[in-house]
Amino acid sequence: MFRNQYDTDVTTWSPQGRIFQVEYAMEAVKQGGCAVGIRNKTHAVLAALKLSQDADLSSYQKKVFKIDNHVGIAVSGLIADGRILCRYMRNECLNHKFVYESPLPVARLVRDVADRHQVATARSWKRPFGVGLLCIGHDQTGPHLFQTCPSGNYWEYYAIAMGARSQASKTYLEKKLDDFEKCDLDELVKHALRALEESCGTRKADDKDGKLTKQNCTVALVGEGKPLLVLDGDDIAEYVDAIHSEQEEATGAAAAEAEMSIDTSQGGDGAGDLPSVPTQAPTTETGAAGGDGQAEEQQPMEEG
Amino acid sequence: MIPHCQLPSHIATGPHVSPFVSHNEAGAPYGDHRSEDVHVPANPASVPFAVAPSTDKGEVAMGEPRKHTTTPYVTGNSVLAIKYKDGVLMACDMLGAYGSTKRYKSVQRIIRVNDTTIVGASGEISDFQYISNLLEELMTQDFCYDDGCTMTPSEIHAYLCRVMYNRRNKMDPLWNSLVVAGVDKNGKEGNKSFIGSVGMLGTSYTDSHVATSFGNYLSRPLFREFQRDDMSLEEAVSLMQEALRVLFYRDKTSINKFVLAKVDGEGVAISKPFALDTKWDFKAFMNPSKHAVGSW
Amino acid sequence: MSRWSPYDLNGGTCIAIGGEGYCIVAASTRLSTGFSILTADKSMILEVNDKCLIASAGFDGDRSQLHKVLTFRSENYEHFHKKPMSCPAMAQMLGNTLYYKRFFPYYTFNLCAGLDDQGRGCVYTYDAIGSHERVGYSCQGSGKDLVQPVLDNQLKAPSILELPPKVAVTSLSQAEAIETVKIAFSAASERDIYTGDAVEIFILTPEHGVQKEILPLRRD
Numbered sequence: 001m002f003r004n005q006y007d008t009d010v011t012t013w014s015p016q017g018r019i020f021q022v023e024y025a026m027e028a029v030k031q032g033g034c035a036v037g038i039r040n041k042t043h044a045v046l047a048a049l050k051l052s053q054d055a056d057l058s059s060y061q062k063k064v065f066k067i068d069n070h071v072g073i074a075v076s077g078l079i080a081d082g083r084i085l086c087r088y089m090r091n092e093c094l095n096h097k098f099v100y101e102s103p104l105p106v107a108r109l110v111r112d113v114a115d116r117h118q119v120a121t122a123r124s125w126k127r128p129f130g131v132g133l134l135c136i137g138h139d140q141t142g143p144h145l146f147q148t149c150p151s152g153n154y155w156e157y158y159a160i161a162m163g164a165r166s167q168a169s170k171t172y173l174e175k176k177l178d179d180f181e182k183c184d185l186d187e188l189v190k191h192a193l194r195a196l197e198e199s200c201g202t203r204k205a206d207d208k209d210g211k212l213t214k215q216n217c218t219v220a221l222v223g224e225g226k227p228l229l230v231l232d233g234d235d236i237a238e239y240v241d242a243i244h245s246e247q248e249e250a251t252g253a254a255a256a257e258a259e260m261s262i263d264t265s266q267g268g269d270g271a272g273d274l275p276s277v278p279t280q281a282p283t284t285e286t287g288a289a290g291g292d293g294q295a296e297e298q299q300p301m302e303e304g
Numbered sequence: 305m306i307p308h309c310q311l312p313s314h315i316a317t318g319p320h321v322s323p324f325v326s327h328n329e330a331g332a333p334y335g336d337h338r339s340e341d342v343h344v345p346a347n348p349a350s351v352p353f354a355v356a357p358s359t360d361k362g363e364v365a366m367g368e369p370r371k372h373t374t375t376p377y378v379t380g381n382s383v384l385a386i387k388y389k390d391g392v393l394m395a396c397d398m399l400g401a402y403g404s405t406k407r408y409k410s411v412q413r414i415i416r417v418n419d420t421t422i423v424g425a426s427g428e429i430s431d432f433q434y435i436s437n438l439l440e441e442l443m444t445q446d447f448c449y450d451d452g453c454t455m456t457p458s459e460i461h462a463y464l465c466r467v468m469y470n471r472r473n474k475m476d477p478l479w480n481s482l483v484v485a486g487v488d489k490n491g492k493e494g495n496k497s498f499i500g501s502v503g504m505l506g507t508s509y510t511d512s513h514v515a516t517s518f519g520n521y522l523s524r525p526l527f528r529e530f531q532r533d534d535m536s537l538e539e540a541v542s543l544m545q546e547a548l549r550v551l552f553y554r555d556k557t558s559i560n561k562f563v564l565a566k567v568d569g570e571g572v573a574i575s576k577p578f579a580l581d582t583k584w585d586f587k588a589f590m591n592p593s594k595h596a597v598g599s600w
Numbered sequence: 601m602s603r604w605s606p607y608d609l610n611g612g613t614c615i616a617i618g619g620e621g622y623c624i625v626a627a628s629t630r631l632s633t634g635f636s637i638l639t640a641d642k643s644m645i646l647e648v649n650d651k652c653l654i655a656s657a658g659f660d661g662d663r664s665q666l667h668k669v670l671t672f673r674s675e676n677y678e679h680f681h682k683k684p685m686s687c688p689a690m691a692q693m694l695g696n697t698l699y700y701k702r703f704f705p706y707y708t709f710n711l712c713a714g715l716d717d718q719g720r721g722c723v724y725t726y727d728a729i730g731s732h733e734r735v736g737y738s739c740q741g742s743g744k745d746l747v748q749p750v751l752d753n754q755l756k757a758p759s760i761l762e763l764p765p766k767v768a769v770t771s772l773s774q775a776e777a778i779e780t781v782k783i784a785f786s787a788a789s790e791r792d793i794y795t796g797d798a799v800e801i802f803i804l805t806p807e808h809g810v811q812k813e814i815l816p817l818r819r820d
Contacts, residue, residue, distance in 0.1 A: 100455075108453070475606060477606075505606065505659070509639040
């Protein structure tokens with residue numbers, strides 16, 4: 001209803017009590033490349049899907065950043081906004097280290113960066129940040145995983161996914177949640193990659209037919225006594241190959257089983273017992289009122 | 305300004321900032337008050353902790369008095385701290401001396417910062433009270449973040465190093481030597497004791513035992529000889545008492561009213577004021593001139 | 601009444617020797633003020649990374665601030681460039697950092713030493729306000745006057761006055777150079793009251809990274 005009247009700037013409320021500019025910014029996050037985070041009692045890991053303008057001609061956009069030896073982030077949405085926040089976070093960590101000679105507790109860093117998000121939602125001359133962050137870290141209270149949102153909200157999670165088609169990853173994470181607690185770091189990374197693969201789209205520029213490759217994803221991990229490590233390219237090839245070969249085995253087994261007993265059609269093509277068609281992340285959640293498609297009409301700026 | 309609201313200038317600016325705009329100026333600010341309120345020794349140079357406003361013209365900038373501490377006024381003396389098996393001990397007396405006058409006798413110079421840290425100070429008492437406020441703000445911040453993280457002794461030490469160094473950079477030092485002591489409970493291999501010291505210039509160090517001002521001469525030799533990181537609480541307390549006793553015998557700006565503070569895994573405990581047994585009735589003390597009768 | 605001074609001199613000696621394929625950086629650990637010792641165990645060496653170390657004698661407050669500033673900048677450098685700062689780069693930055701405070705100097709006397717891109721030892725020596733030059737070996741701090749002539753005499757490095765200029769690294773083997781450092785410190789601790797208690801000796805090699813050794817000295 002009259003959405004256009006209320007969405008021109010960030011200081012205007014709609015009669016329903018909403019601030020559309022902030023919701024549009026959240027929309028930008030949903031269109032960014034998927035990122036997955038998982039943590040257990042000892043470690044936290046991130047996996048993110050890198051987009052590229054053209055898989056053959058351009059590089060993949062960097063979207064996992066090291067903040068400090070104990071903190072890393074993955075960015076979905078406007079990567080350029082993410083880089084600004086990344087610089088801010090790095091500075092906060094360095095300043096804390098300068099004064100206190102100790103690493104900045106992760107929760108404080110995330111709260112500070114969320115406050116920064118919030119300020120941009122309450123000033124007429126500002127624009128909300130178009131990014132969500134997944135932030136992993138390890139401090140005196142153990143490993144952590146946080147998500148921030150352009151609105152200034154932030155949450156702590158055991159496992160979460162954000163970005164395009166992330167619903168499929170979340171489904172995987174919900175299903176496997178109980179496994180994370182007891183698995184080791186390698187297995188945790190594989191879980192993150194499997195979850196990420198759920199959200200691989202079929203857009204040609206994104207990836208190779210809905211598959212992870214060593215080029216189109218990045219992993220970051222951190223834990224007790226293990227400084228943050230960002231893995232790219234050949235460093236994650238092993239993990240990617242491992243999950244693919246496991247899947248093939250599972251598929252083979254499923255196929256064999258299907259042949260044996262005809263009545264149980266497993267339909268396991270690729271991802272075992274998981275939904276094979278990735279659910280499209282709902283894009284019209286905010287467009288419910290009136291549905292004049294303002295969000296859909298917005299031409300996304302360069303996103304990743 | 306409303307005339308009757310005008311504060312006497314020594315209150316408005318505080319008596320301890322050098323008040324002179326110029327000696328020659330007629331009716332120099334609070335010339336009269338000073339002789340009553342502030343003890344000005346005949347020759348300031350000869351007296352330690354002399355309470356003398358600077359007469360250096362270079363000290364006056366833009367016709368304004370210089371609002372920097374150039375000498376301390378009410379001072380505390382030595383602070384001692386040692387590590388023992390389960391944590392740390394810290395002790396000092398309760399005197400706030402005004403020059404060599406024993407002016408205030410119940411000054412608490414050891415404060416509890418949080419459950420794992422205490423800070424003790426020698427030097428200017430007012431500056432220490434300011435530092436206490438800084439630390440309290442820091443702990444309020446910890447409380448407000450509400451994330452289960454609290455500052456460790458080493459973090460507080462590092463913070464105080466920056467505070468002290470920054471003030472010396474402004475040529476406006478906080479006139480203290482601080483001792484930070486406590487227990488770090490976050491380590492993987494159990495509780496870890498910490499003792500660190502910062503001077504007014506930002507000079508800092510950590511050690512198994514620390515003593516400021518006179519304590520560095522009188523108590524640390526004892527600590528070097530008898531302190532061990534694995535000593536029991538009883539041993540540590542008696543070593544500390546011995547060190548305090550020696551200090552009290554030899555340091556004229558000390559009183560026999562001490563506090564002893566302890567930090568271990570259980571938390572912080574600061575004792576009530578106590579006195580030590582002392583012995584003065586040595587023969588030589590009773591008639592000090594007995595062996596120095598003189599020549600006539 | 602003597603005016604308050606923002607400076608103190610906390611003593612200590614440091615030595616750096618560059619050789620073919622190694623670099624040695626060593627510093628005493630005594631922290632003094634006036635005629636009293638504050639602690640016997642305070643490091644004066646900053647490990648920037650495994651190719652670059654900085655040893656600083658002088659005023660401890662300025663030293664710790666300087667080391668923090670340098671750490672801050674080198675970490676930012678790593679974020680931006682995805683590689684650790686090289687020793688020559690850090691050497692230039694240290695010079696700039698010192699000169700930036702030309703009129704309220706860091707009262708520190710620094711050595712920046714490590715391995716250059718060829719894996720050869722490199723040593724830079726400074727004054728408090730940032731003048732510096734690359735040398736083959738150097739020494740700073742309270743024991744400088746005692747140690748420097750010994751190094752000049754014992755290290756058999758080509759003179760910097762020689763023409764055409766030669767890289768002034770010592771021809772001594774690593775073990776011989778370490779021995780020389782140890783003797784130099786033991787000797788300095790005999791006569792310099794500000795040098796004593798212990799020396800930290802860092803050995804940098806391309807093969808083994810940073811190795812650390814501690815040699816006890818006179819404690820009186």
